[in-house]
Amino acid sequence: MKKNKLFISGDEAIAIGAKLARPHVIAAYTITPQTIAVERLSDMVESGELKAEYMHVESEHSAISACMGASAIGARTFTASSSQGLLYMAEGLHYCSGGRYPVVMMNANRSVALPWSIYGDQRDSLGLLDSGWIQVYVEDAQEALDMMIQAYKIAENPKVLTPMMVNIDGFILTHTYEMVNIPEQEKVDAFLPPFETVNKMSFENPKNMGFSSQPIDNTEFKYQQDRAMFDAIPLIKETDEEWAKTFGRRYHGMVENYKCDNADYIIVTLGSVCGTTRIIVDELREQGLKVGMLKIRYMRPFPEKEIQEITANAKAIGVLEKNISFGYEGTVFTNVNSSISKTKARPFMKNFVGGFGGRDITKQEIRQMFATLKEQTEPSKTVEYFNLNVATDE
Amino acid sequence: MNSPDTILAPKRITAKNMTEKEFFYGHKACAGCGGSVAVRLALKVTGERTLAAFPAGCMAAVGFIYPQMAFQNNAIITTFPGVASMASGISVGAKALGLKDYKTVAFAGDGGTADIGLQALSGMIDRGDDLMYICYDNEAYMNTGIQKSGLTPYGTQTTTTPAGKNLPGTKTHKKNLFEIIAAHDIAYAATASIGYPQDYINKVNKAKQIKGPSFIHVYASCPTGWGTPTNTTIEIAKEVVDTGLFFLAEYENGEFKLNKNPKEFKSIKNHLSKQGRFKHLTDNDYDIITKQRDMKWERMRKFWTLP
Amino acid sequence: MNRPVKQEYNRPTHIKDFPVGPQFDAGHLADENAGWRTFKPVVDAEKCINCLICYLVCPDGTIIKGENHVSVAYDYCKGCGVCANECPKDAISMVKEER
Structure with missing residues (x-):
């Protein structure tokens, strides 16, 4: 019998959600309380359940850099971080949104040092509100799983092409267990089309990417980024409606x-x-x-x-x-x-x-x-x- | 890791048999730029299915000024510390997508490699990702206006290591980059100089055959930052090898190999005094530089395979 | 195409014509570099032995291979003089530009 309900933690829900989205490349550096998510993804890669390249990067900066590189060749990517790690990524977060690489990441919301604390608050991601990422905050493990899949659909939409951060409260959600409905892979595949973008390298149509702009056109690129965020609003609502139709759960959009x-x-x-x-x-x-x-x-x-x-x-x-x-x-x-x-x-x-x-x-x-x-x-x-x-x- | 017999001995590349296609063309590098020679030649060896990555730095600044796109192949500017990881991502992404017959090459300067990019480079080699990394070494942060890097040699005057009554310019010696890379037990690493272009392009060609990480440290003069005439770019980069201040070597199958072992070194003083950045050196400075060179060569000659 | 050529480039007048994200066609040149030059390399076809040293070391890739001797792509030559300096036969001379 197919198990479509599991008693799992928020981190595990994130991992399952990410897996169902079929990323090509996962690059992540460990940090509490995100670790279980990347451990489970590693397990899935080991078992063959997930056909993805898992890159053991040496830092969060490299995690986001690797994801951008993979995205720039047209791969679907996933990374995960938290707190100090997210801050260490900060340069890359701006770089990623400016480059229009629709990377999806999970952020386990955690306090920012000093003083040290591994426990939760939301000062990490809220401090990066201006980095150009779509930011969603979830209430429970089910929403976390569901949003992982919705995130790719929203981020990769050609009108949006903006990276997305799924924020989940550290420990309170990442390390507590709930019954979670697991969507069927076939339904997820029907819901989430493969990643297609013009913003990538190709041998048929080679590109010079991540270029520098002059004062005469920098504003236009920033305007585009801003518009893409606003264009995401109706899409967020539509995506949630479509999700509700397919999976019977609804989060009401914005x-x-x-x-x-x-x-x-x-x-x-x-x-x-x-x-x-x-x-x-x-x-x-x-x-x-x-x-x-x-x-x-x-x-x-x-x-x-x-x-x-x-x-x-x-x-x-x-x-x-x-x-x-x-x-x-x-x-x-x-x-x-x-x-x-x-x-x-x-x-x-x-x-x-x-x-x-x-x-x-x-x-x-x-x-x-x-x-x-x-x-x-x-x-x-x-x-x-x-x-x-x-x-x-x- | 490649086993010794998997590294094929490729056909020797020469100016005559190399592609006539220019991949790095119309760029805005300074006249006589040595870094451009290094990038241009490497791309002519790796060819049009090269996926090239450049961190913020000279080559990024001169090659991608919208709408002037100087690379005919796929190329990208990466984060400054992240050229190795972003290029890794390209390589791994291409693999995951099932692309065939491509070579990913990361190009970075001395600062982007030996300082801010060293951690990501170490990670790239450790993971065994399939790409070539070329460090074009012009011995300072040139793009930002000639500041000292970890590969700036002793005595160099830069804008952050001014020479005066109290300081000789740069007080430290170059980091031992080649051996730091070799210490990862990489399948192939080499040093080269644009002053010996034949040697350089054939090292690039050798690195191209490696399935996994490979590394080339290429000496690339910078007339703007060094205070040398634009036409002596190649001459200076050849002379530095002949003085023993730089060396041509390879690390392969766990062994260090010197490619060139001059019987006699050319005069350091004659070589350095031609460059504005060394104009202030005293005899004591020359002694320090000479001693450092001799120590290095004594060690290399003792422990490395000689040509 | 061995060398890209300068293309007519019209700055977009509507935001929809801007590239999506900072990416553009590889090898798209909107500008030449000839104006940088004070001296230009002139090849003496008689003296040139076609050894291609200049071709190898040109920072801008502006030495063109030929049947018997090299020539120069002047649109993108910056006049650095590396070719003349490295020529073993003194077949390249740097001549003051007249504008």
């Missing part, structure tokens, strides 16, 4: 609106904490409170229109993120607030910042966030560190 329609108080958040927030929304709704959650799935391209529509009638909005841009506010907040500020709506805006280096975000803390939103009667301090363990002088 964002998920969870009970926001008549909500007075909305928490906007992303990643695994959406799971906890959902429970609190249900609980408070049962108590008659008009609350909702807006799950951001894509940070780039940014779901501006969706956020504007969904939050239009809210009284107060809290952005919950495991991230801070020191000296200002959380980057997710900045983006959300910017979207809302372009409308007539003037809800109270709060930024709940915490969960750094693996610190748990509890149900009680989320209850308290909704309570804080409800109490807003006039503008107050934007950023609130909601789970500091000590008193401060503020």
